[in-house]
Amino acid sequence: MDKLKYWVGLSHFPKFGPVRLKKIKKYFAEYEHAFNASSSELEKAGIEKNIAEEFVSARISINPDELAERLNKENIKIITVDDANYPKLLLEIYNPPQIIYYKGELESGNELSLAVVGSRKYTGYGKRAAEEITGDLAKNNLTIVSGLALGIDAIAHSAAVEARGKTIAVLGSGIDKESIYPSANRYLAEKIAESGGAIISEFPLGTQPLRYNFPQRNRIIAGISLGVLVVEAGEKSGALITANCALEQNRDVFAVPGSIYSETSKGPNKLIELGAKPVKNAADIMEALDLNQVSAYIDNKKIIPESAEEEKILSCLTREPEHINELVRKTELNTSIINSALAMMEMKGMVKNLGGMQYIIV
Structure with a gap:
């Protein structure tokens, strides 16, 4: 953490997102040098003059040592794109997060995972579908990924935990106790981390759940997964943004069909109309993904050093x-x-x- 604390410090400047952090990492040999760089040096790294000057002015309020101490106190770990255990699928997306904060277990970059998303407002039908399909997928060793939101997201996480499977919650806020959003699901977040899963975010400590954070969060939900299952969603639900991210990232999109009279089924029904695969159970997803073949492929791709x-x-x-x-x-x-x-x-x-x-x- 001695060297990484400066990378953590850089990530705490709000205007240093994945694009600018990548430029900084490419230019500077040492994180400490990057953190303490002059505005002119940052400009040479490709950072815009006004942003570089703004960071240099704001740097006095960012204390890497205090941040490292806080991470340790809250048992929050970090992983960067340079780490061998960084999720392999996430490396395939455009501008992957340069740093991920997480609590729990995020040790295997080769996990088989599926995103399960939906609206905050759900019906009994949607709840049952989410519980049954997610539970069965978790029992078949698929890691369930979602966004910890109220509604279908929380149902999916809970079903995976109850099935003694693994689930990952991707947040649009910081993962420190005060920032976890929604606050109503903080206990669920703790259960996820304690049961072998993880809560993760590319946003630094103290980041509030601002509206524009969630499209960024959704690209990670889709990017870390083999595919996305939309259970229930209205026509303007954020779950459809995640589905669009999946399509852009060449992932499979699945949807639970519903009544033509149900507002919460308009999203999935529209996705099916546009080519998403309709599913009625976990077996449909397992078959569509040909998971036996995928698992064998990943096993074969494991690299074992010989020295x-x-x-x-x-x-x-x-x-x-x-x-x-x-x-x-x-x-x-x-x-x-x-x-x-x-x-x-x-x-x-x-x-x-x-x-x-x-x-x-x-």
């Missing part, structure tokens, strides 16, 4: 290009050892050389 050098290199690589000089710096191995190891790893299909001494994990 200490390979393990060090793999821990530094993601699907974003990494220059060999950065690998030397991060692993503390000399250049000749890195070159030799990378050549062998490329032959084994573990890494890919993009040219210009840039490498990514396969």
Whole structure:
């Protein structure tokens, strides 16, 4: 955390979102240097002049040591795009979060997960469908992803917990106790974290649930999942935004069909009309995703290092290009050892050389 506390500090500046943080990470070799950089240095990294100057002025109010202490006190952990355990599916989306705050367990980047979303207002039909389908999916080792909202989201999370499965709640606020939204679901959030699941957010501590946070949150719900199931939703429900994110990210969209006379079924029925897969039970989703095949694929893709050098290199690589000089710096191995190891790893299909001494994990 000694080095990462400065990255946490940078993420606490509201105007440093994933795009600007990525530019900063690419330009600066050390997080501490980036945090303490002058406005002119930040401009060289690609940050707009007015934003750079605003950060330098605001920096005095951001204390990395206090933030690190607060994270530790609330048992909040962080994961960055550089970490091997960063969710692999999330790396595929446009501008993935550069940092994720989480409570609970978020240790496997290869989890099979499905998003289950819907409206805050629901019917008995929607509640039963969400409980039964989600519960059965959780029993079949699918991680259930949703947004902790009142209504279908909370029902889906609860059903997964009751089925002794894993569920991930993606928030549009900070995940510190005072910021978790809605406050009515704070106890549910604790249950999720304590039962092997996780509550996660790209938003730093103290972030309030502002309206424009939720479209950003929805892209993560869809991005971290193999597909999205919409249970009940009105025509203007935020659940449909998540479904649209899924389509943009080349994920499957599923919908529970409902009565043509029900306001809460207008969203799913419209999605089905546009090509979403109608489902009546968990088996329909399992079959559509061909999960046996997916599971086998993920098992085959697991990369097992065969030496200490390979393990060090793999821990530094993601699907974003990494220059060999950065690998030397991060692993503390000399250049000749890195070159030799990378050549062998490329032959084994573990890494890919993009040219210009840039490498990514396969």
